[in-house]
Amino acid sequence: MKIALGVTGGIAAYKAAEIIRLLQDRGIRVQVVMTRAAQEFVRPLTFAALSGEKVITGMFAPGEEQSPNIDSAIEHIAVAQSIDALLVAPATADVLAHFAQGIATDFLTTLYLATTAPVVVAPAMNVNMWNHPATQSNLEILRKRGIQIVEPGQGYLACGMTGAGRLVENEKIVAAVLAALGTSQDLSGETVLITAGPTREKIDPVRYLTNRSSGRMGYALAEAALRRGARVLLVSGPTSLTPPGAAEITRVESTEQMRDAVLQLLPQASIVIKTAAVADYRPKVASGQKIKHKGAMTLELEATPDILQELALRKSSQIIIGFAAETENVLENAREKLVAKNLDAIVVNDVSREGVGFDSDRNAVNIITRDEVVTIPETTKWDVAQRVLDQVVHLRQQRKATVKI
Numbered sequence: 058m059k060i061a062l063g064v065t066g067g068i069a070a071y072k073a074a075e076i077i078r079l080l081q082d083r084g085i086r087v088q089v090v091m092t093r094a095a096q097e098f099v100r101p102l103t104f105a106a107l108s109g110e111k112v113i114t115g116m117f118a119p120g121e122e123q124s125p126n127i128d129s130a131i132e133h134i135a136v137a138q139s140i141d142a143l144l145v146a147p148a149t150a151d152v153l154a155h156f157a158q159g160i161a162t163d164f165l166t167t168l169y170l171a172t173t174a175p176v177v178v179a180p181a182m183n184v185n186m187w188n189h190p191a192t193q194s195n196l197e198i199l200r201k202r203g204i205q206i207v208e209p210g211q212g213y214l215a216c217g218m219t220g221a222g223r224l225v226e227n228e229k230i231v232a233a234v235l236a237a238l239g240t241s242q243d244l245s246g247e248t249v250l251i252t253a254g255p256t257r258e259k260i261d262p263v264r265y266l267t268n269r270s271s272g273r274m275g276y277a278l279a280e281a282a283l284r285r286g287a288r289v290l291l292v293s294g295p296t297s298l299t300p301p302g303a304a305e306i307t308r309v310e311s312t313e314q315m316r317d318a319v320l321q322l323l324p325q326a327s328i329v330i331k332t333a334a335v336a337d338y339r340p341k342v343a344s345g346q347k348i349k350h351k352g353a354m355t356l357e358l359e360a361t362p363d364i365l366q367e368l369a370l371r372k373s374s375q376i377i378i379g380f381a382a383e384t385e386n387v388l389e390n391a392r393e394k395l396v397a398k399n400l401d402a403i404v405v406n407d408v409s410r411e412g413v414g415f416d417s418d419r420n421a422v423n424i425i426t427r428d429e430v431v432t433i434p435e436t437t438k439w440d441v442a443q444r445v446l447d448q449v450v451h452l453r454q455q456r457k458a459t460v461k462i
């Protein structure tokens with residue numbers, strides 16, 4: 058997902074830096090557009106460095122004002138079509154007036170007219186400017202047009218006055234953007250503990266037993282849960298993926314380390330999703346030295362701790378979801394695990410199928426609960442993650458209803 062962040066000229070312009078980070082933490086790309094006045098408060102380079110994208114500072118690139126380049130001239134259309142939402146924070150009285158009257162005098166106001174994406178504005182200004190009938194009437198026009206206004210907070214203002222006009226907390230602005238993107242905040246208040254990736258069991262200093270898990274399924278769940286408002290504790294085996302910034306990550310290698318991390322974090326969690334492909338066996342003894350090539354050898358293995366089983370014994374009120382990687386009797390085997398490991402649901406994938414499951418961007422699963430089976434035909438892991446979280450929300454509602462009775 059990508060949003061355009063319009064920064065206008067106010068003392069709160071520097072706060073946009075933190076907004077960029079919060080959005081990126083949720084996997085959202087940010088294209089910053091600055092008005093001329095905003096550039097008096099913060100240098101575009103700051104936002105370019107933070108967003109990793111070129112910052113748009115005017116209709117034409119520097120030096121092009123006299124002989125405009127056609128690419129620059131139509132850039133606002135390209136940006137307008139590529140974004141999923143437009144956020145303006147801080148939004149001055151001036152930009153609100155331009156938006157309300159449809160006056161396009163620079164890149165940001167032109168982008169506003171050219172985009173069909175949802176628009177969120179977070180005003181910040183002097184209290185008298187905020188209360189002025191002109192500003193209030195412009196806000197009313199924007200509200201009626203479906204623009205989401207994140208009302209400013211009360212307090213001491215940079216101009217020395219006290220009252221309404223402070224840019225509201227960044228978290229509230231980000232929540233409004235997520236809502237505008239259609240991301241419901243139905244996991245807000247929950248702490249979701251997710252395991253992802255493989256575990257590695259050491260054979261000697263250079264070799265280990267592992268499996269083909271890339272971590273993509275677990276990381277998709279982590280990102281989706283964050284976007285839906287949850288705090289995410291991610292316990293990850295070795296992967297090459299970058300975790301979503303807002304996830305609190307614990308990196309582990311072996312099953313024993315994953316077990317210790319999960320059990321230690323369990324009391325903080327209200328929901329546990331065990332996506333990790335945990336090694337079921339490990340060498341009984343790991344060699345301290347590299348094993349030499351001397352013909353055939355036998356490696357004696359022992360079972361690793363069953364983390365899910367231990368969770369089931371230690372859990373209090375948590376909702377626990379397991380994953381199952383099966384190659385035969387897929388539904389029957391998964392149902393057995395659901396009961397044996399005392400889970401609330403199990404997500405089963407047939408890992409013998411080509412192109413889905415391990416080390417792929419796609420998956421096809423059945424989500425099995427005690428009373429239903431929801432089939433998710435082949436789709437992206439992102440979609441699967443959303444559907445698993447829908448089921449989590451459903452289980453939580455069921456549980457609340459049961460507690461009330």
Ligand code: PMT
Nearest residue numbers: 270271272273274331334335363364365380381382415416
């Ligand atoms: O990482 P990707 O490349 O995106 O691939 C995703 C996936 C295929 C790894 C994922 O969709 C998946 O199926 N994860 C579960 C893999 C697995 O270990 O399944 P299992 O049937 O062997 O184990 C069942 C459950 O018990 C799992 O939740 C597992 O985390 C847990 N388990 C297993 C063994 C063990 N010692 N302790 C456990 O807690």
